[in-house]
Amino acid sequence: MWYNRRVMTFEYIGLGFVSNDHLAVLPFIPMDTKVKMISHAILGGGPAGNSTAGAAALGKRAAFIGTVGDDADGRMILDTFAREGVDTSMVAVRKGATSAIAYLWIEEKTGNRSCAWTREGLTELTADEITPAIADAIRGAKVLHLDGHNAVGAIAAAKIAKEAGVTIMYDAGTHRDGMEELLPLADLLICSEEFILKLTGLKDAEAAVRQVWEKYRPKVCGATMGVRGSMCFDGRDFVKCPAFKVEKVVDTTGCGDLFHTGFAVRWLETHDLMECQRFGAAVSAIKCRGLSGRPPSAPTREEVEEFLK
Numbered sequence: 057m058w059y060n061r062r063v064m065t066f067e068y069i070g071l072g073f074v075s076n077d078h079l080a081v082l083p084f085i086p087m088d089t090k091v092k093m094i095s096h097a098i099l100g101g102g103p104a105g106n107s108t109a110g111a112a113a114l115g116k117r118a119a120f121i122g123t124v125g126d127d128a129d130g131r132m133i134l135d136t137f138a139r140e141g142v143d144t145s146m147v148a149v150r151k152g153a154t155s156a157i158a159y160l161w162i163e164e165k166t167g168n169r170s171c172a173w174t175r176e177g178l179t180e181l182t183a184d185e186i187t188p189a190i191a192d193a194i195r196g197a198k199v200l201h202l203d204g205h206n207a208v209g210a211i212a213a214a215k216i217a218k219e220a221g222v223t224i225m226y227d228a229g230t231h232r233d234g235m236e237e238l239l240p241l242a243d244l245l246i247c248s249e250e251f252i253l254k255l256t257g258l259k260d261a262e263a264a265v266r267q268v269w270e271k272y273r274p275k276v277c278g279a280t281m282g283v284r285g286s287m288c289f290d291g292r293d294f295v296k297c298p299a300f301k302v303e304k305v306v307d308t309t310g311c312g313d314l315f316h317t318g319f320a321v322r323w324l325e326t327h328d329l330m331e332c333q334r335f336g337a338a339v340s341a342i343k344c345r346g347l348s349g350r351p352p353s354a355p356t357r358e359e360v361e362e363f364l365k
Contacts, residue, residue, distance in 0.1 A: 065117065066117045066118060066143065066193060067116040067198045067199065068108065068111035068119075068320070068321070069118070069120070069199070069200050069201065070104040070107050070111070070120050070201040071120070071121040071206060071209065072201075072202055072204065072206055072210065073102040073103055073175070073205035074100070074105030074120065074122050074156065076101065076129045076132055076133060076158075077100065077159075078098050078157065078160065079096065079097050079099060079160045079307070079309065079347050080162065081307075082161055085163055097347055099136075100137070100348065100350045101158050101349065102156065102158075102205075103203035103205075103227055104205065104227070104313075105120065105137075105350075106310040106314060107201050107203070107227065108120045108201065110310075110314045110317035110349065111199075111317050111320075112140050112141040113355060114318070114355075114357045116321060117143075118141065118143065119144070120137060121181070121190065121209070123148045123150055123153075123178055123179065123180060124149055124156075125150050125153035125178055126152065126153065129157060140350065140351050146193065148181065150178060150179060154175075154177045156173065157173065158172065158173035159171070160309055166305060169308055180205065180206045181208065181209025181210070182208055183211070185209055186213050190213075191216050194213055194216050195216060197217070198324055199222070199321075200213060200222050200224050200225070201225045201227065201317070202214060202226050202238060202242075203226075203227045204227070204228060204232040204234070205232070207233055207234025210238060211234060211237050214238060214241040214242075215241065223243050223275075225244040225246070225320045227246060228242075228245060228246070228247040228252070228255075243276070244275060244276050244316075245269075246316055247265075247268070247277075247278065247279050248279070248280055248312065256268060265294075266294070275290060276329065277289050278333075280312050282299070283299050285299040288329045290327075293329055295329040295330050297334055299340070301341075302344045304344075305344045306345055306346055307344065309347070310343055310354070311340040311343055312340070314339045314340050314349055315339065316336065317336070318332075318339030318340065338360050338363050339355060341363070342359055342360065
């Protein structure tokens with residue numbers, strides 16, 4: 057069933073994975089031993105979920121397309137989105153299903169984390185669930201953000217967006233079923249370094265970015281490399297952008313998700329590769345101040361502008 061059939065006009069639509077994340081800050085990440093948590097919180101998560109909430113924090117009218125169960129976690133996911141200013145009228149609520157959850161262990165000293173997730177019993181979107189009303193919302197958007205989850209529904213949505221001239225951002229972080237159909241549909245194909253090296257079989261990220269651009273011809277092909285920054289190619293210019301140094305990293309969860317958000321938002325304003333990467337890097341760096349990839353860790357536009365001064 058659909059949670060709500062109301063359709064509005066949105067600038068940024070995310071389609072993909074959303075979860076409740078259980079985040080535990082630890083003195084060290086244990087293996088075959090026990091450790092007392094320093095702190096614990098349950099917050100919103102998921103690549104597309106984080107990106108969409110991040111877009112709302114940056115001032116964009118944002119909506120999410122995906123699936124949740126009709127359980128307590130599903131209600132929490134929808135309530136969290138509502139507080140963050142993300143419309144959930146296009147989220148499918150599965151009767152009797154269990155919503156997605158993730159467990160993250162965060163090392164206090166570095167902010168590095170490990171993640172385990174599941175969506176057992178929660179079926180993904182079908183092509184038929186991209187209804188005429190949802191198709192209209194996609195056509196009216198400026199950005200459709202995809203993370204590779206809900207692949208069948210994502211492909212149907214991306215084809216609609218492509219025909220309408222809507223910018224498609226594909227956050228290609230992990231190899232998944234359906235990605236070969238999504239890759240040629242992306243306008244902004246920003247991959248993790250791990251993803252693009254595995255995709256090409258190459259060992260050099262720059263060579264991999266050039267090869268993937270040549271094969272799929274997106275407007276931009278790029279790779280994110282964590283603390284080493286990012287690189288992007290548009291068929292003419294190849295631009296490398298360093299990451300900003302962060303004095304105290306609380307948690308790296310969602311850094312990549314929000315880099316993609318920042319890049320896409322700035323792309324709507326300028327097609328300058330360095331400016332888009334620099335803006336995305338700033339959004340990502342500020343996020344490190346707190347837990348999760350959601351507000352208030354995800355910054356506002358004013359915070360990003362002040363940071364960049």
